[in-house]
Structure formats: C-alpha cells, structure tokens
Amino acid sequence: MKKKAEFKIPGGKLVKVTIDVEESKIADIMITGDFFMHPEEEIDNLESHLKGISTDENNVKQAINDFFRTKNVELIGAKPEDLLYVIMKAIKE
Amino acid sequence: MEEWRLIDLEIRDAAMNMAIDEAILTFNSQGKVPNTLRTYRWNPSAVSIGYFQSIYEEVDIEACKKRGIDFIRRITGGGAVFHDYEGEITYSIIVRKDHPKIPTNIIKSYQVICQGLLFALADLGLDAEFKPINDIIVAGKKISGNAQTRKKNICLQHGTVLVDLDPKAMFSVLKISDEKMRDKLIKQVGRNVTSIRGELGENIDFEIVKNAIVNGFSKALSFEPVKDKLTKEEFELAKRLKQEKYTSKNWIFKR
Numbered sequence: 390m391k392k393k394a395e396f397k398i399p400g401g402k403l404v405k406v407t408i409d410v411e412e413s414k415i416a417d418i419m420i421t422g423d424f425f426m427h428p429e430e431e432i433d434n435l436e437s438h439l440k441g442i443s444t445d446e447n448n449v450k451q452a453i454n455d456f457f458r459t460k461n462v463e464l465i466g467a468k469p470e471d472l473l474y475v476i477m478k479a480i481k482e
Numbered sequence: 483m484e485e486w487r488l489i490d491l492e493i494r495d496a497a498m499n500m501a502i503d504e505a506i507l508t509f510n511s512q513g514k515v516p517n518t519l520r521t522y523r524w525n526p527s528a529v530s531i532g533y534f535q536s537i538y539e540e541v542d543i544e545a546c547k548k549r550g551i552d553f554i555r556r557i558t559g560g561g562a563v564f565h566d567y568e569g570e571i572t573y574s575i576i577v578r579k580d581h582p583k584i585p586t587n588i589i590k591s592y593q594v595i596c597q598g599l600l601f602a603l604a605d606l607g608l609d610a611e612f613k614p615i616n617d618i619i620v621a622g623k624k625i626s627g628n629a630q631t632r633k634k635n636i637c638l639q640h641g642t643v644l645v646d647l648d649p650k651a652m653f654s655v656l657k658i659s660d661e662k663m664r665d666k667l668i669k670q671v672g673r674n675v676t677s678i679r680g681e682l683g684e685n686i687d688f689e690i691v692k693n694a695i696v697n698g699f700s701k702a703l704s705f706e707p708v709k710d711k712l713t714k715e716e717f718e719l720a721k722r723l724k725q726e727k728y729t730s731k732n733w734i735f736k737r
Contacts, residue, residue: 401615402561405539421536421737425559425615427588427632429533465559465588466615 394479395422402466406479413444415480420472425465434460444480449473486700488707489520491571491692496528496552499572501723503640504557505716506576511634515716517577519699519707521692524565524572528552529655532560532629536737539657546655553655555734558629558640560616562656569646569677571688573599573695575703579637583703588630592616594702595639599626602643602698606691608681616641623676644677645691 395405402424409417418439426432438456442448450473456462457469464472494502499522509515531540533556540562541553565572575595577584585591596612603610603620610626613619618626628641649671658664672680679686700707712720727733 405536419536419737421534421539423532423559423561424534425588425629426534429557429559429631432534463588 392479392482394475394482396475398467398471404467404471404475406475408479410444415439415442424467427463431462446477449476483706485708486705487516487518487710490709492522493525496524496554497724497728500554500728501720503574504723505720507636507638509716510576511636520574521695522572523567525567526550526552527567528565529562530554530556531562532556534559537735542655542657551655558631560629563642564652566648569648571643571691574640576638579632579635584637596628598699598702601701602694605694620676620681623674625676646679647677
C-alpha cells in the first residue's frame with residue numbers, strides 16, 4: 390500500500406515522500422518537491438539506494454548518510470535529515 | 483567590456499522554450515557560442531514544474547488540456563510556475579561556470595545573478611529585495627522566482643518576472659489539495675504574489691520591462707549585450723530536444 394507524507398521545511402522547501410512498504414522493507418520510494426539537488430539525476434540513485442532496506446529509523450538514517458557522504462551531491466532547500474524526517478513520517482503513516 | 487549574446491524577447495511554446503535553453507547550454511559548454519542572456523514569453527500559456535516535482539501532484543492536466551495550456555517539466559529544480567502569456571517574462575542566463583562573476587557556491591550565485599533583476603525592478607521604480615533561496619519580493623510579495631542547474635561546466639539560471647497577475651487562470655491549472663480552498667486561495671494570492679503592473683498601477687509595456695531586465699543583468703554581471711540569433715546548430719538541436727525530450731511522456735510524466 391502506498392503511503393505519503395510531506396513537510397514544508399521552515400526557511401526551505403517542500404519535500405513529499407510516497408513510499409511502499411512490504412514486510413518492513415522499503416519496496417518503492419519517490420521523493421518529490423520544490424527543492425534543488427545538484428546534479429539533478431542523482432535523485433534516482435538516492436531512491437534506488439533506499440529501495441530494499443529495512444524501515445528501521447537508524448537503518449534509513451545510515452543509508453541516507455552513506456549516500457550523501459559517498460556522492461558529490463548538493464541538496465538546496467532541504468537537508469539530508471529533513472529527507473529522513475519526511476521518509477519516517479511516511480513510513481509511520 | 484565583455485560581450486554576451488542577447489537573444490531578444492522571443493515568443494515560443496513551452497517545449498521549444500525549454501529546448502532552446504538546453505541547446506544553448508550544450509553549445510556554450512563546447513565553447514561554440516558565447517555566454518548568453520535570453521528573454522522569452524510562453525505562447526500558449528504554460529505551467530512548468532521543477533525537475534523533482536510530480537506532475538500529477540502539481541498540475542491539473544485535464545484543465546490544461548481543456549484550456550489549451552501547455553505543461554512541461556524543467557531541467558531545473560524548484561516549484562510549479564504558471565507562465566501566463568499576458569503576464570510574464572522569462573529570462574535565462576547561460577554562462578560558463580568558471581566565469582569570474584559567478585560564485586562557485588550555488589546559493590551565493592542566486593543572489594549575484596538576481597541582482598540583475600533588482601536593478602531592473604529599481605529602474606522601473608520598484609523597491610525589490612532578494613529573498614533567499616531563490617525569490618525576489620516587492621513589499622513582501624513574490625514578484626520573481628528563479629531556478630538554476632549546473633552541468634557540463636555551465637551555470638544555467640532561468641526565472642520569471644511577473645508583469646501582470648491573473649490568479650483565477652493560475653489556480654485553474656495548478657492542483658489544489660483541497661477543492662474547498664480554491665476561492666480562498668484565489669483571493670489570497672494577492673497577499674503573497676505581486677506583479678509589476680500591480681505595483682506600479684499602470685499598464686507598462688512588455689518591451690519596457692524586457693529592456694530593464696537586459697540592462698539590469700548587463701549591469702550586475704558587467705557585460706555588453708549584443709543582439710544575435712541562435713546558431714543553426716542550436717536551433718536544430720532545440721528542435722530535436724523538443725521532439726525527443728520535452729514533449730515526451732517519459733520526461734513530462736517522469737515523476
């Protein structure tokens with residue numbers, strides 16, 4: 390079942406997450422909104438990177454941090470922890 | 483003074499407008515065309531959405547089709563914009579990333595490039611301010627939104643300048659989460675958004691606004707605008723990008 394959450398980051402942009410959870414794992418995820426990510430195409434890699442991982446908060450946090458640590462990606466209008474917040478909000482829906 | 487190419491106010495459809503921006507980016511990155519300032523309008527009127535937005539969440543596709551309004555995805559992030567043919571001028575700046583005037587830091591570069599619009603609005607008699615991250619406001623209300631991408635050693639920034647405001651047309655094509663809010667949103671838009679004509683209280687011409695924009699950017703980025711056309715190669719690539727990318731379902735409905 391698809392679950393959704395969104396959050397307008399104070400002083401930043403709107404982040405929306407649509408997520409599909411199966412057996413406590415992220416089966417599918419889409420992160421949308423009016424934020425900026427450079428290079429833009431990395432959003433697909435971020436989503437792929439999160440697919441298949443357990444929905445446990447520490448685990449999701451680790452996966453997001455790994456992504457931004459290893460890739461040369463700049464997020465504007467949102468921070469990695471904001472993405473985590475909205476993803477967890479969607480998971481808990 | 484350094485010369486930049488000026489592609490003067492063009493009127494084109496959404497797909498061609500976005501395709502031309504990308505074609506200029508491609509050829510500038512190869513050193514085949516100079517740094518360029520372009521101004522344009524959208525005919526038919528159109529909604530553009532940011533790279534990361536969901537078309538389904540932002541755009542009322544049926545309403546667009548019924549009203550003959552185009553909808554398109556940009557290569558830049560940011561929000562959904564209604565490009566009203568009768569009320570908006572768009573600009574794009576396609577400059578090499580290592581240009582001495584362009585800060586490496588993206589957030590800083592928004593402010594530097596947007597200074598051109600502040601000069602333009604001042605020239606028209608408006609006291610405008612830059613509002614981070616990427617907006618320009620007059621009397622606390624948004625009058626311009628801007629978006630940037632960086633690829634192939636190029637910084638491309640495009641943005642809007644609201645000349646006139648038609649809230650009803652705007653909300654007829656943008657998705658509203660709660661239908662009951664529609665009338666309220668239409669009434670309230672005047673509190674958050676404004677336009678040059680609205681602020682000046684006079685029916686100022688597009689040509690005057692466009693000239694102010696060109697002068698503003700040349701002052702802010704210290705260049706001399708030299709009117710020219712797209713090269714044949716740019717135009718051919720733009721036509722191909724329009725056909726293969728910007729009008730394709732894969733691109734428009736990607737998210």
